[in-house]
Amino acid sequence: MLILEAKLKGKTEQYNLIDEAIRTALFVRNKALRLWMDVKGSDKYDLNKYCAVLAKEFEFAKKLNSQARQASAERAWSAISRFFENCQKKVPGKKGFPRFKKRGHSVEYKTSGWKLSDDRKYLTLTDGFKIGRLKLIGSRDLSFYQVEQIKRIRLVKRADGYYAQFCVDVERREEIEPSKTTIGLDVGLNHFYTDSNGEVVENPKYLRKSERQLKKLQRQVSKRKKGSANRKKAIKRLAKKHLQVSRQRKDFAVKTARCVVRSNDLIAYENLQVRNMVKNHKLAKSINDASWSMFRQWVEYFGKVFGKVTVAVPPQYTSQNCSNCGKQVVKTLSQRTHRCGYCGTVLDRDHNAALNILARGINRVGHTQINAWGEFDLCQVDVSLVGKLSR
Structure with missing residues (x-):
């Protein structure tokens, strides 16, 4: 549809x-x-x-x-x-x-x-x-x-x-040339996401940037008398601003997801429970502003459109485990650099997590080597088979 x-x-x-x-x-x-x-x-x-x-x-x-x-x-x-x-x-x-x-x-x-x-x-x-x-x-x-x-x-x-x-009622399918590349995505608040290649996409923070205007419009609503025509006008102005922010979020999510899917044959990302994460009231506004769930929905949608593999992996210990040796290196949330005392690997925390996410994603689709394209071509795997291949 x-x-x-x-x-x-x-x-x-x-x-x-x-x-x-x-x-x-x-x-x-x-x-x-x-x-x-x-x-x-x-x-x-x-x-x-x-x-x-x-x-x-x-x-x-x-x-x-x-x-x-x-x-x-x-x-x-x-x-x-x-x-x-x-x-x-x-x-x-x-x-x-x-x-x-x-x-x-x-x-x-x-x-x-x-x-x-x-x-x-x-x-x-x-x-x-x-x-x-x-x-x-x-x-x-x-x-x-x-x-x-x-x-x-x-x-x-x-x-x-x-x-x-x-x-x-139409089947949307677009044929594009395989890129023969895979990618793992680790979403965050400092950066919108960090991929397994070490590249980052900045978090636009549309709500934070518009917060001052929204507060001003909200004060105008509060000052108007309930039931008056001026209050209705103020409410409409406030609603339009909120609508603008939501459209900015959607536009960013759609364009970013489309670019990621077109450029890679396998996209691995965390299966985050955002509904539970927003229970942390200190981070709830920033998490909602990042719109991770919307981004994931569009990645999965474009995966079906372009015939690419999209796989969600468990997020447990992706930040703690070393992407090189697999040993667990305990870090607090404030520690942004991964330093492995076992193999000496030094990486950005999010880059290390993205590499772990990619490795789990490849394992879930039954492929053990990133560049082993031989008889098993990732770009030919149907999205509905991802769950079966992981068993």
């Missing part, structure tokens, strides 16, 4: 109707979740059937397209199934019990309730809310696909306007 996004341009009345559709979708989602809580043994199909009952019972719910109501119920079931999966896997800590949501930011349509113009410049919503025709800004990429390939459309509300996301 490929997600394409375009900004929506319309009238204020149309934006208000989109807000109403979003609230209705949220209402259906919460009602479906309530049904699962009240009626023991309810499954995904029961939640979908309940959507028709809600349409008969509530007039405003009937305005929403029938498939859009089902998509909202599917969101509730997605939270329920994730909770069951965490329970079965015995995930430590909270299992993520489904909760009711107070605010919604999107409504999702399937194959009905909308119509796309032939030139792909206008989107018309035809359900009971009568939102009407909206102009699509930045929809050039839609011209490369047939309307039948668009399986879902999501209307999203953000601080700077409304957007339409198109879910296109």
Whole structure:
């Protein structure tokens, strides 16, 4: 699946109707979740059937397209199934019990309730809310696909306007020449990552750089009277700044991940539990600002696109063990240089960890020598086989 996004341009009345559709979708989602809580043994199909009952019972719910109501119920079931999966896997800590949501930011349509113009410049919503025709800004990429390939459309509300996301049923594959190189990545806070070649990428720290402006905008919100028009304007300015920071993070993660994957045939990285790491309140802001999880997601995505091997390895003792002799050299967090008293190796702490990560990654895919490309070619290994090869 490929997600394409375009900004929506319309009238204020149309934006208000989109807000109403979003609230209705949220209402259906919460009602479906309530049904699962009240009626023991309810499954995904029961939640979908309940959507028709809600349409008969509530007039405003009937305005929403029938498939859009089902998509909202599917969101509730997605939270329920994730909770069951965490329970079965015995995930430590909270299992993520489904909760009711107070605010919604999107409504999702399937194959009905909308119509796309032939030139792909206008989107018309035809359900009971009568939102009407909206102009699509930045929809050039839609011209490369047939309307039948668009399986879902999501209307999203953000601080700077409304957007339409198109879910296109297409297999994205790009063939590139093998680089016959491997790399291990050790992410950190001083540097975004240090690779096994000793090269570093600086941490952009977008939140830290914008913190002064964010605090100023937050003070403006606090000074305004609750419920006033000026307070709403101040809240919007603050939300736009937060949106800018999040987009900067995403742009950096996408471009860096793409560059790493294109340049190497095997990428090894740590399987970090970021959710547990942010419990350290002294480092939580810096860890969230680094966006390690987003970077990992895009590395794995581009690995599938370009046919490269991406493997996550256990992070235990990657910083403590010597990458040359394998002996354990205990270091505190403040010690940034690895000095091995057994073999005399002196390396930067993160460089040493990256070498250990690369060695573990190669072992997990069953390859013992970095340059032994013979019959077993790393660039031909399917990503889904990585777990099998490690056994």
